[in-house]
Amino acid sequence: MIEDELLPAESWLTRIGRWLLPAGLIALMLLAWEIWVRVRDTPRWYLPAPSAIWRALIDHWGSIRSDAWVTLQEVLVGFGAAVLVAVPVAIAIERFTIVERALYPIVVATQAIPLVALAPLLLIWFGHGIMPKVVMVALISFFPIVVSLVDGLRSADRETLDLLRTMGASGWQRFKLVQVPSALPSFFSGAKIGMAIAVIGAVIGESAGSRAGLGHAISLASASLKTDLVFACVLVLAVMAIGLFALIALIERLAMPWRAWVVE
Amino acid sequence: MTALPPEDVSRGPIVTNDSPLLTVDGVSATFVEQRHRLPVLRDIAFGLQRNEFVSLIGPSGSGKTTLLDIIAGLWTPDSGQILLDGIPTTAAERLGTSAYMHQRDLLLPWRNALDNAVLGLEVQGVAKSRARAIARERFPAFGLQGFEDRYPAQLSGGMRQRVAFLRTMLSGQELLLLDEPFGALDAMTRATSQNWLQELLAELPRSALLVTHDVEEAIFLSDRILVLSARPGPVQYIETIDTPRPRSRGFLASPEFLAMRSRLLGELGLIDEPVPS
Numbered sequence: 001m002i003e004d005e006l007l008p009a010e011s012w013l014t015r016i017g018r019w020l021l022p023a024g025l026i027a028l029m030l031l032a033w034e035i036w037v038r039v040r041d042t043p044r045w046y047l048p049a050p051s052a053i054w055r056a057l058i059d060h061w062g063s064i065r066s067d068a069w070v071t072l073q074e075v076l077v078g079f080g081a082a083v084l085v086a087v088p089v090a091i092a093i094e095r096f097t098i099v100e101r102a103l104y105p106i107v108v109a110t111q112a113i114p115l116v117a118l119a120p121l122l123l124i125w126f127g128h129g130i131m132p133k134v135v136m137v138a139l140i141s142f143f144p145i146v147v148s149l150v151d152g153l154r155s156a157d158r159e160t161l162d163l164l165r166t167m168g169a170s171g172w173q174r175f176k177l178v179q180v181p182s183a184l185p186s187f188f189s190g191a192k193i194g195m196a197i198a199v200i201g202a203v204i205g206e207s208a209g210s211r212a213g214l215g216h217a218i219s220l221a222s223a224s225l226k227t228d229l230v231f232a233c234v235l236v237l238a239v240m241a242i243g244l245f246a247l248i249a250l251i252e253r254l255a256m257p258w259r260a261w262v263v264e
Numbered sequence: 265m266t267a268l269p270p271e272d273v274s275r276g277p278i279v280t281n282d283s284p285l286l287t288v289d290g291v292s293a294t295f296v297e298q299r300h301r302l303p304v305l306r307d308i309a310f311g312l313q314r315n316e317f318v319s320l321i322g323p324s325g326s327g328k329t330t331l332l333d334i335i336a337g338l339w340t341p342d343s344g345q346i347l348l349d350g351i352p353t354t355a356a357e358r359l360g361t362s363a364y365m366h367q368r369d370l371l372l373p374w375r376n377a378l379d380n381a382v383l384g385l386e387v388q389g390v391a392k393s394r395a396r397a398i399a400r401e402r403f404p405a406f407g408l409q410g411f412e413d414r415y416p417a418q419l420s421g422g423m424r425q426r427v428a429f430l431r432t433m434l435s436g437q438e439l440l441l442l443d444e445p446f447g448a449l450d451a452m453t454r455a456t457s458q459n460w461l462q463e464l465l466a467e468l469p470r471s472a473l474l475v476t477h478d479v480e481e482a483i484f485l486s487d488r489i490l491v492l493s494a495r496p497g498p499v500q501y502i503e504t505i506d507t508p509r510p511r512s513r514g515f516l517a518s519p520e521f522l523a524m525r526s527r528l529l530g531e532l533g534l535i536d537e538p539v540p541s
Contacts, residue, residue, distance in 0.1 A: 160370045166336040167435060168360020169387045177383070181374045258374045261417040 078137025119208035133205035140201035141194035148190025152183030283350025322492030384435030
């Protein structure tokens, strides 16, 4: 009974190759940018060179770090709240037709509201602290998580669910043994999208009015034409967003070890 | 009828009374699809004795799978009834009284082979560690030793089907409902799997109702074959095979096999005139 081994992992060489290509492209673009700015002698407030941005990042590291920490807290608390609310709402929408009919149109309709327009309102209700930003993050990342989780719970294989019924499985057993695991891939797709836009939500909230955070730092720096500092803050935001995305992807892989062998 | 406790898996069913294990009594069923009523079964009646192997053959759309679904308890027929041990049952009562196996193995991709095999036991409330121990013992007999920790995606089609068979047998149910379990396998694997199933049933006797399109498979495995007609109607023809099971592959070349084969193909309208015997 010897079967061919299926190799799930790609070799380390192709892995490095996958990183090398975009990294090389970015390096090349940075180099072109640097040369362009130096040759044309572009004013610093208009377009700073990558080296100047790097220097601004080092010089202002203390304040950037504490601003980044504030933004990170807003994103994590807001995203966590979105997940905590989205999971029971999605389960209720999937399980009970009446909840679906009542709630789903509302959930979809909230997507039509430009959440940016809500930012001043949140300031009035929740003040200038971390709270309005957390609410903004939660509102903006809620939708993709709910919708993808509902889809995921519905994607469970009909025949498999029927098989469990013939085994005498209860509704709860079918939910736990089949529907929840079936929903995981879709749930994580939604969580990754939610996390990516959560960072945007935090910056929008901060720009509307705040005393700290990277969004606040960007507003201040651009008002005084410290363009290199603006870029430095954007760079930190990008790294944060990528890092959070990668964190979800890592949890996804740990939660679904079988996916490594499933050929899409 | 209740599930046998798992420790009885190797001992086989215990006969409790003289009624057939399963009686299908005048069952009719209709599909309703977009306001069209499509009759699929009409007045089907037969019995299945303990440890008997019965095959249902018939053209596509003759309602064979629907009949298995009804017996498993997924549907209530429009008329007629299903009796277990001579006692009329409702669909809800039949859930959890048979072991159903499909053409698709329906393994859970997120569970390894061992945990897929214990699914039926787990649903019945057997503790996972005990269920695993019971299943682990059976892995060698199913040609799966050493593959306990593999995910379905890491197994070949034949192996996946054997895991599904193991899951079916471990559920401890007396009644097996087999819906083209070999249909998705290639010819070689199919022949091996048929031999293997036959030996398995000699060791662990069960009552089985097999749906198949394959006349030779039906003759090779069955005690009786019921032919369903293309249009919904009562069982069209019954073939009884007296050769004791398990049978050798050589049985497939015997004159009585060939005679039965041409009779059945004739009944199915696949050859114009039955070959004279």
